[in-house]
Amino acid sequence: xxxxxxxxxxxxxxxxxxxxxxxxxxxxxxxxxxxxxxxxxxxxxxxxxxxxxxxxxxxxxxxxxxxxxxxxxxxxxxxxxxxxxxxxxxxxxxxxxxxxxxxxxxxxxxxxxxxxxxxxxxxxxxxxxxxxxxxxxxxxxxxxxxxxxxxxxxxxxxxxxxxxxxxxxxxxxxxxxxxxxxxxxxxxxxxxxxxxxxxxxxxxxxxxxxxxxxxxxxxxxxxxxxxxxxxxxxxxxxxxxxxxxxxxxxxxxxxxxxxx
Numbered sequence: 001x002x003x004x005x006x007x008x009x010x011x012x013x014x015x016x017x018x019x020x021x022x023x024x025x026x027x028x029x030x031x032x033x034x035x036x037x038x039x040x041x042x043x044x045x046x047x048x049x050x051x052x053x054x055x056x057x058x059x060x061x062x063x064x065x066x067x068x069x070x071x072x073x074x075x076x077x078x079x080x081x082x083x084x085x086x087x088x089x090x091x092x093x094x095x096x097x098x099x100x101x102x103x104x105x106x107x108x109x110x111x112x113x114x115x116x117x118x119x120x121x122x123x124x125x126x127x128x129x130x131x132x133x134x135x136x137x138x139x140x141x142x143x144x145x146x147x148x149x150x151x152x153x154x155x156x157x158x159x160x161x162x163x164x165x166x167x168x169x170x171x172x173x174x175x176x177x178x179x180x181x182x183x184x185x186x187x188x189x190x191x192x193x194x195x196x197x198x199x200x201x202x203x204x205x206x207x208x209x210x211x212x213x214x215x216x217x218x219x220x221x222x223x224x225x226x227x228x229x230x231x232x233x234x235x236x237x238x239x240x241x242x243x244x245x246x247x248x249x250x251x252x253x254x255x256x257x258x259x260x
Contacts, residue, residue, distance in 0.1 A: 003083070003140065004129035004160065006109030008117065011161035011180070014131040018157075021216055022206035027081035031211035037039040039213045040073075046071060050254055063237050066151030068250030069187055069219070074208070076252075078215035083153065085221035086249060090147045094142040101140035102160065103225060105132075107233040108178045110164045114173065122168050147197040151164030152227070153219060172231040178242055181223050188216035 031039075050067050052058040066086065072081050088095040106129075113127055134141035135155025144150045162179035188209060189202035208214035222240035229235050 002105045002108040002112065002129075003167060004105055004132050004208050006113055006127050006129050006160075008113055008127055010126055010128065011182075012128050012129070013182070014129070014159050016131045016157045016184055018160075018184070018218070019185075019188070020203075021190050022209045022219075023188075023216070025191050026206075026210050028210055029041075031213050035207060035211050035213060038204075039208060041133055043074065046074070047254075060147065063148040064249045064253050066148050067176045068253040071254065072217060072252055073136035073187055073205070074109070074214045076215065077215055078217045080218045081187075081223050083183075083185075083219045084248075085181075085223050088149050088153065089143070089223065092144050092146045094145045095149065098134055098141045099225075102158070103179070103227055103239060104183055104233070105129075105140075105238070106162055106177065107175070107227065107229065107237065108162050109160075110162065110175060111233040112179055114164070114166050117169075118166065120173075123166045124164070126163050127161065127169075131157050131159045133157055143157060150196050153185045153187075156219070157182060162230045167228075172246075173230065174230050176229065177227045179225055179227060181221075181225075183219070183221040183223075185219040186216060187219055213225050 015163055046067065049060060049063070050071075051178070052061050053067070054063050058195040065084065069081070072079075089099045090096070092192045109127060113125065114123055117125070119125070129150060132141065133139070133155065134157070135143040141158075143155060144153065146218055159177055159182050161182065162177050165176045189206040190204060191202065193202040194200060195202070205214070226240045227237050229237035
């Protein structure tokens with residue numbers, strides 16, 4: 001059975017509730033001089049971290065997506081930001097597991113809709129899903145394993161839409177599906193949490209949310225796959241990349257060498 005609920009129809013964004021980090025527990029206030037000094041310190045730390053990317057033997061030298069996400073937190077004024085989710089699916093072990101299970105879930109959804117609505121007939125339909133969370137304990141969509149993606153997105157939400165064509169051969173139906181994975185993640189910091197790699201408490205940056213010196217924002221992405229298989233959803237499938245755009249490093253990383 002699929003984890004999401006699928007229905008026939010065009011893509012419809014389901015309800016997704018994002019937390020507000022420190023703003024869920026604390027009232028906003030004006031920044032003090034000490035707050036501004038702390039912000040200046042963190043900006044210097046960011047500059048140093050960006051300078052150290054790809055430098056051998058330096059700690060945290062391969063976190064370009066994380067640094068770009070943090071810079072947008074400090075300087076993006078809360079604007080929605082598009083992320084390179086393909087890099088997560090390709091470079092992070094949890095991303096690869098997540099993609100496999102996303103495809104499996106969509107296939108199960110497509111087979112179920114076909115068997116209920118168009119049994120033993122040729123069919124063409126669109127479908128859309130409810131929201132799912134990536135990053136939960138014991139989840140088929142596990143939390144990112146690499147420091148880069150733990151910091152860049154961590155736990156996040158997604159939903160799936162797809163166009164499906166089914167040919168009703170005598171022995172088994174033949175499926176072709178072009179699926180789109182829609183990703184949303186609210187980038188912010190949470191009371192009581194801490195960075196996995198460094199142990200730095202989220203309070204250090206939650207302060208900036210409270211004082212308005214930095215703003216939480218929404219990360220979004222869409223990635224596509226073309227999937228073809230015969231028979232049931234457990235049969236072997238041929239999966240190809242539907243989106244052929246180049247996947248470079250984050251464009252909002254300040255240093256050119258970190259974007260290549």
